[in-house]
Amino acid sequence: MKQTGGLEDTKDLILKFTFNPKDGIDNPALSLAEDTDRDSEGQPRFYLLSRSPSEIFGFYLRTELGHTGHVIRQLEPGGPAQRQGLQDGDRLLQVNGEDVDSMEHLRVVQKIKASGTQVSVTVLDGNTYEVAKALGRDVGAMLPGIARPLLCYITKDKSSFGFSVSAPEGVKGTFRLSVVHDGPADRAGVPDGCWLLELNGASVKNCSYIQLSRKLKQSGSQVTLLVLDAVDEELCRHRGLRVTAAMADASRLPFRVRKLHMVKGPKGYGFLLQEEPSCTIGIGQFLREVDVGLPAEQAGMRDGDRLLAVNGKSVEELDHQQIVLLIRASGPQVTLLVIDAQGNAFFNAIGLSPLLFYEDQDTASGTHASSPGLPHTPCHHRAGGPQDIIDEPESCTTQASPWEGPKEMSQLL
Numbered sequence: 071m072k073q074t075g076g077l078e079d080t081k082d083l084i085l086k087f088t089f090n091p092k093d094g095i096d097n098p099a100l101s102l103a104e105d106t107d108r109d110s111e112g113q114p115r116f117y118l119l120s121r122s123p124s125e126i127f128g129f130y131l132r133t134e135l136g137h138t139g140h141v142i143r144q145l146e147p148g149g150p151a152q153r154q155g156l157q158d159g160d161r162l163l164q165v166n167g168e169d170v171d172s173m174e175h176l177r178v179v180q181k182i183k184a185s186g187t188q189v190s191v192t193v194l195d196g197n198t199y200e201v202a203k204a205l206g207r208d209v210g211a212m213l214p215g216i217a218r219p220l221l222c223y224i225t226k227d228k229s230s231f232g233f234s235v236s237a238p239e240g241v242k243g244t245f246r247l248s249v250v251h252d253g254p255a256d257r258a259g260v261p262d263g264c265w266l267l268e269l270n271g272a273s274v275k276n277c278s279y280i281q282l283s284r285k286l287k288q289s290g291s292q293v294t295l296l297v298l299d300a301v302d303e304e305l306c307r308h309r310g311l312r313v314t315a316a317m318a319d320a321s322r323l324p325f326r327v328r329k330l331h332m333v334k335g336p337k338g339y340g341f342l343l344q345e346e347p348s349c350t351i352g353i354g355q356f357l358r359e360v361d362v363g364l365p366a367e368q369a370g371m372r373d374g375d376r377l378l379a380v381n382g383k384s385v386e387e388l389d390h391q392q393i394v395l396l397i398r399a400s401g402p403q404v405t406l407l408v409i410d411a412q413g414n415a416f417f418n419a420i421g422l423s424p425l426l427f428y429e430d431q432d433t434a435s436g437t438h439a440s441s442p443g444l445p446h447t448p449c450h451h452r453a454g455g456p457q458d459i460i461d462e463p464e465s466c467t468t469q470a471s472p473w474e475g476p477k478e479m480s481q482l483l
Contacts, residue, residue: 112198114163114213117154118312120188127151127189127483131162131182133175138203140170140178142193159196161209166190166426167218167317169210177430180384182483184425185316217302219267221318221427222258223325223416226291231255235266235282243275245282247297259322261299268296268315271420294420315420320427325413327378327428330369333403340364341371343397345390355385355393357408371406376414378425379407386423 119127128149132141139161145152162178163171166185170178182189194202194209202209224231232253235245245266249255256262266274269285270293277285286293296315298306306313332339340361345353355377360367379385380396381404388396397404409417409424417424 112195114192114194115155115160116190116192116312117156118188118190118314119150119154119156121150123187125150127182129156130482131175131179137196137200139199140175141196156191156193157195160193161196161199162191162193163209163213164190164192166314169213171209176382179483180379180382180425183384183387184423186421186423188314188316190312190314190317217298217305217313218317218319219296219298219302219313219315220259220261220264221315221320221323221420222255222260222295222297223323224254224258224260224293224295226293227254231286231293232257233260235279235286237279237282242278245274245277245279246300247295255295260295260297263300264297265300265303266295266297267313268294268420270294271315271422294416315422316426318427323416323427325409325416325424327407327409327413327424328370328375329430330366330371330406330408331403332365332369332371332406335365337361337364339366339404341366343377343390343394354414355390371408372410374411375408376411377406377408378423378428381405384425386425 121127126146126149128146129151130143132143133139134141142151142156142160142162143158145156145158161171163169165178165181166189168181170181182191192213194212199209202212224233230250230253232250233247233255235247237245247255247260247262247264247266249260249262249264266282268274269277269282270289274282296318298313341357341364342359344356344358346356347353357366357371357375357377358373360371360373377385377393380393381400383396385393385396397406407425407428413424
């Protein structure tokens with residue numbers, strides 16, 4: 071049994087565990103298969119959908135008058151969703167292990183889009199769903215418990231991260247952690263005895279013990295781990311569920327998406343929207359030149375914040391001009407989702423969208439913050455380059471927010 075952690079004070083902590091090579095699993099939590107049973111009508115079905123960067127998942131997610139739930143329609147022939155087994159009329163129950171049946175439709179769409187090229191979904195056939203709803207049954211009770219991995223950011227304390235790693239001799243990708251009580255890893259939320267799935271955003275399933283030891287030493291004073299509790303790993307193995315980073319519980323991370331609601335004053339909002347390069351995302355939209363005392367600064371905007379969403383709509387795939395028009399189209403008020411420079415750098419480094427882990431506190435508490443609406447005709451802006459002062463003309467008119475309008479909605483994913 072080998073162990074590492076790059077830490078002198080934890081090198082004597084060896085966690086013993088049983089590994090059965092007959093299982094044929096290098097990293098149990100990363101080699102679990104999705105549901106391939108096409109005859110499971112009446113039971114929830116789990117799929118891991120993957121697409122290339124040039125593809126879409128290949129289905130419409132709809133809310134329909136006369137039907138309840140988030141309805142899957144118009145599957146693209148031969149597309150990822152159809153290939154995996156999704157069917158017309160299926161109801162979407164979970165996205166990346168999170169229950170979405172009663173979630174606002176646009177939030178569900180946002181979560182799928184924020185997942186990038188891979189998303190895990192749990193669905194139920196339409197007939198079973200409608201019958202359950204008609205009988206007043208909770209469809210959530212039909213779902214198996216979904217284990218969520220933990221995303222943990224650890225800052226070294228003196229010379230130690232506060233954990234050691236054990237691995238069976240000669241086996242790649244199977245690493246368990248022994249955590250020092252009240253050490254940096256423990257304070258970051260790493261459970262003792264958990265499985266290591268990713269290190270700094272990269273899977274460890276093909277890593278040898280020596281390679282992992284080297285990567286840990288190269289991490290400097292901070293390291294990001296994706297781990298799965300030993301009990302949850304057993305649950306996933308038993309139920310054949312696959313774990314992905316997008317499913318992670320990120321509640322212990324020090325980085326948070328912030329919600330800024332602004333009402334425009336006589337001098338406008340008081341910030342500059344600027345397009346800038348941003349590592350793995352290519353081009354990002356950043357907030358600059360925040361004027362002291364104006365609505366943007368009063369709402370908590372900081373210079374260098376990256377813009378993620380406008381009025382609940384993700385802008386990660388929109389270009390600069392589209393975003394400017396979207397903000398100006400909001401009328402005299404707007405709600406933005408942003409993340410600061412340090413948080414943006416963190417999520418860039420691990421290749422995940424911050425929106426994956428955003429939880430609206432208004433929604434969580436059972437209240438709903440109304441969002442500014444969109445105009446019938448887009449408002450024009452004066453500047454046409456990669457930066458704009460957001461100052462909407464007074465003549466722009468608005469209509470009701472899409473969150474408050476007709477309940478029939480459709481989104482191609």
